[in-house]
Amino acid sequence: MNVFELRRKVILCTTAAALCLVGLVNAIPIAAQDQDDEVQMGQSVFDQLKAKGEIIESSPLYDQLKPIADAITRAAQPRYNHPFKFYLVHEAHPNAFATPGGNVYVVDSLLYFVKNTDELAGTLCHEVSHTIHHDTVTLMEEEEKIRKREIGATILLGPSRAQFLAMLLLGKLHSLSYSRDVESRADLTGSDVCAATGYNPWGLVWLFQDFKSARTEEVPQLLSDHPNDQNRVNALERHFRRNPSVFKKFNPDPKSATPFVVPKNAPEVFLH
């Protein structure tokens, strides 16, 4: 740091630092700033998962995931301006989650949990759709408003806004609670994405139906917010009926699906 930088910093710090920071943040065009926030939020989550040793760097399980991930990326990428990347992670409960910036995390046990390829594809299409709709950022911005009210201007002296949003996201990563409407919207976009990949969009409906009568602790977290939500299934079926040119060719019978087979106790090498 040179003298000028130091002097600038001192001035910044001594003359209403909060106002200066607000000014700087406001000077950045909103769209660019939001996009940058998304990448930074995603990177913070990646760094944290990596630090916890959860990210699987290599495993034969990737051979199973890759064709699905590649097909979803081809279908979904035109709708989002950062590259989608899929990572396997090792966590206690079967789950999948997507973070702003394009990363999609698939818990290894989810691969053992789904009955067929279309259920896995449907789940991942749903998660990718949350990213396309910027749902996580919107949720964290709501959270930010609440927290700002609680702690006042002090946060402006601390980490940047993106870091602050990332911090909120890390705290809530496994308890993100979207409204039914937001979930349903991700279902519908997810089914469009899935149809474009060629995987059967009924996969998500089958997954809902599989766990309709299951106990909450058995249900993957990604479904557990609204586990018995017939409304979501109804909305999907309505969407399929209204768009026969897209969906009519897909068989609604789960017996028509190809079982998803993964090697048992597949070795996993973790990213450090």
Ligand SMILES: [Zn+2]
């Ligand atoms: Zn969701």
